[in-house]
Amino acid sequence: xxxxxxxxxxxxxxxxxxxxxxxxxxxxxxxxxxxxxxxxxxxxxxxxxxxxxxxxxxxxxxxxxxxxxxxxxx
Amino acid sequence: xxxxxxxxxxxxxxxxxxxxxxxxxxxxxxxxxxxxxxxxxxxxxxxxxxxxxxxxxxxxxxxxxxxxxxxxxxxxxxxxxxxxxxxxxxxxxxxxxxxxxxxxxxxxxxxxxxxxxxxxxxxxxxxxxxxxxxxxxxxxxxxxxxxxxxxxxxxxxxxxxxxxxxxxxxxxxxxxxxxxxxxxxxxxxxxxxxxxxxxxxxxxxxxxxxxxxxxxxxxxxxxxxxxxxxxxxxxxxxxxxxxxxxxxxxxxxxxxxxx
Numbered sequence: 367x368x369x370x371x372x373x374x375x376x377x378x379x380x381x382x383x384x385x386x387x388x389x390x391x392x393x394x395x396x397x398x399x400x401x402x403x404x405x406x407x408x409x410x411x412x413x414x415x416x417x418x419x420x421x422x423x424x425x426x427x428x429x430x431x432x433x434x435x436x437x438x439x440x
Numbered sequence: 441x442x443x444x445x446x447x448x449x450x451x452x453x454x455x456x457x458x459x460x461x462x463x464x465x466x467x468x469x470x471x472x473x474x475x476x477x478x479x480x481x482x483x484x485x486x487x488x489x490x491x492x493x494x495x496x497x498x499x500x501x502x503x504x505x506x507x508x509x510x511x512x513x514x515x516x517x518x519x520x521x522x523x524x525x526x527x528x529x530x531x532x533x534x535x536x537x538x539x540x541x542x543x544x545x546x547x548x549x550x551x552x553x554x555x556x557x558x559x560x561x562x563x564x565x566x567x568x569x570x571x572x573x574x575x576x577x578x579x580x581x582x583x584x585x586x587x588x589x590x591x592x593x594x595x596x597x598x599x600x601x602x603x604x605x606x607x608x609x610x611x612x613x614x615x616x617x618x619x620x621x622x623x624x625x626x627x628x629x630x631x632x633x634x635x636x637x638x639x640x641x642x643x644x645x646x647x648x649x650x651x652x653x654x655x656x657x658x659x660x661x662x663x664x665x666x667x668x669x670x671x672x673x674x675x676x677x678x679x680x681x682x683x684x685x686x687x688x689x690x691x692x693x694x695x696x697x698x699x
């Protein structure tokens with residue numbers, strides 16, 4: 367169990383809200399690709415096959431999604 | 441490769457996501473293991489990527505999921521873990537349960553004991569009732585026999601052997617008022633699937649069956665039969681009939697007597 371106080375809880379909630387907002391603001395294809403990579407552990411190729419999307423497109427979508435997330439949280 | 445590092449700064453998140461294929465991943469991982477700067481960047485990237493999990497819709501998992509997860513972490517491997525038995529948390533039992541629980545057990549045992557005793561008594565009672573019914577039937581038979589034998593108007597008819605069975609003999613005691621007759625006979629064993637049948641033959645009309653019998657029963661005791669009261673009976677005869685008897689004589693006469 368981690369120590370918890372009002373300040374850290376509020377900060378965590380704020381961060382959670384931001385992440386949710388970032389992900390929900392992403393285009394569907396981007397969000398779907400990054401969720402498959404994270405939650406399902408799929409590789410680029412598997413995601414491409416799963417979404418019936420070209421491999422290059424999948425790579426771009428994931429790269430863009432990660433970049434958006436990184437910049438938003440910077 | 442940038443500045444001696446095999447991975448660019450913007451690629452750490454992709455590496456953390458597992459987007460690098462195996463052949464590329466191994467040398468990068470080897471470098472990160474030995475490079476403090478890259479290890480720090482990867483840790484930061486993993487932290488950012490981990491935030492994706494926070495965006496997943498929140499659900500309340502079953503308690504067993506947490507327990508399994510902790511066990512999996514402890515085991516440190518992804519092998520199958522035995523199912524966990526869910527233990528419900530209950531409030532502590534009140535003190536009087538310490539009295540009621542033994543009392544309930546004792547009561548249950550007493551109930552079982554009484555039930556078994558009851559079943560045993562039922563069986564004994566049934567046996568006694570069966571014996572009583574047998575005695576009652578024997579008593580009624582004996583009483584009826586005594587009534588016939590002791591009655592002043594009972595007549596005795598000697599049954600004579602026929603050429604079919606020359607050594608046979610028998611006798612009938614008949615009371616037309618009571619409509620009862622009793623008889624005994626000394627006969628050999630009948631042929632297979634055959635029995636002896638006693639008949640009371642009136643002056644007019646068809647013979648009336650007075651029952652079927654086997655020699656042992658007729659020799660050892662009196663056979664008692666009911667016939668229509670007031671029947672103007674003149675003849676008695678014994679015939680050999682198929683097992684179960686017939687409604688009218690069909691077999692050979694072995695004993696015949698005239699009133």
